[in-house]
Amino acid sequence: MRSMRSWRQGSMVLAAVFLLPCCVFFVGAPSGNAQTVLPADVPAVTRYADAPLALVKERARDGEDAAELELGLRYVLGSDGVRNVPAGVKWIGMAAKKGMPQAEHEFGSLYLMGVGVPQSDALAVQWFRKAAIQGYAPSQTAMGFAYENGAGVPRNPEKAAYWFDKAASQGNGIAEESVEGGM
Numbered sequence: 001m002r003s004m005r006s007w008r009q010g011s012m013v014l015a016a017v018f019l020l021p022c023c024v025f026f027v028g029a030p031s032g033n034a035q036t037v038l039p040a041d042v043p044a045v046t047r048y049a050d051a052p053l054a055l056v057k058e059r060a061r062d063g064e065d066a067a068e069l070e071l072g073l074r075y076v077l078g079s080d081g082v083r084n085v086p087a088g089v090k091w092i093g094m095a096a097k098k099g100m101p102q103a104e105h106e107f108g109s110l111y112l113m114g115v116g117v118p119q120s121d122a123l124a125v126q127w128f129r130k131a132a133i134q135g136y137a138p139s140q141t142a143m144g145f146a147y148e149n150g151a152g153v154p155r156n157p158e159k160a161a162y163w164f165d166k167a168a169s170q171g172n173g174i175a176e177e178s179v180e181g182g183m
């Protein structure tokens with residue numbers, strides 16, 4: 001069996017692998033006036049990546065979960081020159097509470113890292129579990145790490161392996177490494 005990482009070390013891996021790749025779309029989003037919105041079959045987390053902030057705000061205010069997530073991430077990251085972490089947490093939470101897996105995952109990541117909310121492994125796991133059950137591979141991997149390290153849940157190597165296997169079967173590289181490493 002491979003050596004165990006500490007949960008804190010694992011949380012940095014989770015942050016680097018799960019939250020940040022999703023956010024790359026938002027940090028690099030152009031701030032021009034183009035009204036470009038990708039087709040509905042594009043994953044929701046990227047649908048508004050190229051949309052101007054005004055359009056994202058409008059769609060978020062109309063209650064569209066993908067726009068709520070986009071707006072929340074832009075505020076948390078400070079893209080478009082506006083950083084407002086409390087507002088970002090609010091918008092991400094709104095999308096997560098609607099059952100959007102990517103938003104549930106991002107909300108869990110905020111709790112995992114204590115960004116704009118009190119750090120809580122237990123709350124992070126609750127949000128990751130919601131997305132993992134819906135088949136969202138990054139959250140399945142996060143559940144694997146939680147069970148592997150006993151963070152927010154009791155340590156359980158069998159459950160860790162279960163979640164890593166689920167994510168690996170979808171091609172999640174980190175989960176594949178965990179499975180190959182003996183978890």
